[in-house]
Amino acid sequence: MAEDLVLDTAIRDWVLIPLSVVMVLIGILRYFVSKLMRSSQVPDPKIVKEGQVIVRARNLRAGANFISPKSFRARRVYFCNEENGLLHVPKGQAQNAQAQMFSDPNMAMDMMKKNLSMIIPQTLTFAWVNFFFSGFVAAKIPFPLTQRFRSMLQNGIDLSTVDVSYVSSRSWYFLNLFGLRGLFSLILGEENATDDTQRMMQMSGFGFDPSKSLGAEKDSLDIIQHEWALPKFEQRAETVLKDLVG
């Protein structure tokens, strides 16, 4: 092992600590900015209703055996008939989510706001870090690590001979970016933590299509076999009572 690198205390005072402080402050600032920009969403009555229809149809499917055949058939017709059934989606009316997104400027606006509050500060801070602090070692962790951590801890330093336990300033930035969630949830309250990773997950899950699930629910309701469970209950009640009395 090569002799230890001695890190200047000025690096600690002028890079390590300021970087962390700036990251925390930017996180808090971003939270308040996004709170300011958040518009209260007015849910679309149609979407609310569709969600409720699906829940009710699912209940019917799950509990079908608990109601009499007559009631079940009446409900199935109510949900599935081809004229005005609740689950019936007329052809052509099923617009896809993409089109819906473009037709609704509010939605696009919302997404843009979200993106703006996330991306702009990130690019700015990254540029700032890159410009002022690129290319030097900022800290040393007190335990040795394997080579695999090099890309994580020494981003921006292309020297393979430096011991892996040294952390480059750019890597320190990344560690702060992803590791400060616990601190934010402490400062801003539990749910308010600005969680980048979670937000990214949400983005990818975008594009849910309610009309498709309506159709799927209709199909599964159409093929369900109704088998009334109640006659069986009489026998079961009999055994229960036998146990109770006997």
Added chain:
Amino acid sequence: MVTKTEETQLNRLENQVDNGGGGAWEYLCLVKKLKVRRPDKVLRHGLSILNDPKKRSALGPDVWTLYEQVSIAAMDCQCLDVAKDCIKVLQKQFPESKRVGRLEGILLEAKGLWAEAEKAYSSLLEDNPLDPVLHKRRVAIAKAQGNFPTAIEWLNKYLETFMADHDAWRELAEIYVSLQMYKQAAFCYEELILSQPTVPLYHLAYADVSASSIGVITIARLMRNFHLYSGFCGRDTVLYTLGGVENTLLAKKYYASTIDLTGGKNTKALFGICLCSSAIAQLTKGRNKEDKESPELQSLAAAALEKDYKQRAPAKLPLLTSALKSLKTS
């Protein structure tokens, strides 16, 4: 639904708080989380926090939800002045808030100013037509005025959109029952059974609604005579109903399922079985009946009833035996 562990936790905390052991804030949070109705306790302990500046400032921003909770509890206890003060504080803090507007509407309701409350809700609904609470408040106003047809109308309108809300279905079912519209009530109870198939009370209520008139009148009489399980002698015992063999058979099945789900501990369901069986025997007298799936059910139910009475109310046992005998012979 409150689970058993949550209930024990709640009771433990309640005990602790009542005996001055502290933890009032935790108790209030739990009450709010479980949505249980303990207005007197909430009012007392909530006010003790709100009147203590040190405790109040320790809560930080949570103090506003506490104000809301206490104001609703106060209205529940008819302490309208307290509620008014709480709402005033909230209004100062959140001048434009719809949530506070809702509270003001409820205060108007509590004072009995129905028309004003209605107006307040209508104007709030214009801004936010999908607020379920506001819709429900309107139903409550209609119901409080004894205006059941309007309440039904509002509820139906609400359920058109929020059709998975089983509490609303239950409310509607009870209103229909009170108006003796059993067919409609039966539909609502079917909906409730679908949404929660394992709740025996819905099976019981459904059976009641579809039981034959003869049978259930007798249940009501029996229950009144015995003054026994006061819990069952509520408004839903007196049901005149759809009648007919088919419905009686249906009712018997659902009484049976209630017995199965409660493990035979529901007295009313046991009575129901006895009465339905005898009613069926009467209605199908002379006809060759193929419906003999469970011939022993009636005698078993009677035996279970006798055993139960012997244990819990021996004095009333002769009454029971004579009633059961009259059922058998009739």
